[in-house]
Amino acid sequence: EVQLVESGGGLVQPGGSLRLSCAASGFTFSRYSMHWVRQAPGKGLVWVSRINSYGSSRGYADSVKGRFTISRDNAKNTLFLQMNSLRAEDTAVYFCAREPILFNSSWGLDIWGQGTMVTVSS
Amino acid sequence: QSVLTQPPSASGTPGQRVTISCSGSSSNIGSNYLYWYQQLPGTAPKLLIYRNNQRPSGVPDRFSGSKSGTSASLAISGLRSEDQADYYCAAWDDSLSGWVFGGGTKLTVL
Numbered sequence: 411e412v413q414l415v416e417s418g419g420g421l422v423q424p425g426g427s428l429r430l431s432c433a434a435s436g437f438t439f440s441r442y443s444m445h446w447v448r449q450a451p452g453k454g455l456v457w458v459s460r461i462n463s464y465g466s467s468r469g470y471a472d473s474v475k476g477r478f479t480i481s482r483d484n485a486k487n488t489l490f491l492q493m494n495s496l497r498a499e500d501t502a503v504y505f506c507a508r509e510p511i512l513f514n515s516s517w518g519l520d521i522w523g524q525g526t527m528v529t530v531s532s
Numbered sequence: 533q534s535v536l537t538q539p540p541s542a543s544g545t546p547g548q549r550v551t552i553s554c555s556g557s558s559s560n561i562g563s564n565y566l567y568w569y570q571q572l573p574g575t576a577p578k579l580l581i582y583r584n585n586q587r588p589s590g591v592p593d594r595f596s597g598s599k600s601g602t603s604a605s606l607a608i609s610g611l612r613s614e615d616q617a618d619y620y621c622a623a624w625d626d627s628l629s630g631w632v633f634g635g636g637t638k639l640t641v642l
Contacts, residue, residue: 447631454620454634455577457631457632469630470630471630472628505577515565516565517583518567518579518583518622519622520588522576524576
């Protein structure tokens with residue numbers, strides 16, 4: 411079964427750090443670009459970050475640039491999001507998602523994890 | 533404030549046809565494919581439409597997408613109670629170098 415499972419969420423104080431993980435199974439992880447998307451309570455979806463299949467290209471939303479770092483370990487089929495200098499506005503459910511790219515074109519975020527909740531509060 | 537604009541709500545009765553609009557700009561919808569996601573209450577989003585009008589395997593043909601210029605729409609025909617969900621449009625934005633989403637449309641089946 412194709413699956414993404416996030417972990418690492420929790421309660422953290424403002425200014426603190428947290429590292430999220432996304433374990434992939436049921437597909438060849440190293441062939442796909444991967445993303446993090448977040449959703450604040452009662453709000454819509456917001457794209458956070460992306461990384462290509464090799465890990466050589468990364469991108470970030472302006473709101474997290476300089477504070478968050480995306481990475482991956484293709485040998486362990488795992489995606490990461492290192493979150494530093496956390497703020498109250500980073501409170502959200504964080505989803506990881508898979509993106510198939512064929513012929514240099516996206517086929518959308520076709521598989522999503524169930525999400526992990528991050529709460530930034532004192 | 534989302535980069536893509538959707539109506540916050542839509543509604544219809546069982547069997548009806550409902551459309552949800554999505555408006556953007558030349559840097560996103562105008563130059564890239566449009567995607568639709570369905571999010572049932574308490575669950576992760578699910579890809580509903582990709583590349584403007586393509587349905588992933590398993591998505592009923594009651595769902596259809598279209599795009600023209602910097603706008604797009606999702607149509608749901610033969611509305612069913614299980615279609616009650618939040619719907620999001622999304623596109624790659626060349627200026628932001630990232631995915632942008634609409635604010636979401638909450639569909640209510642009356």
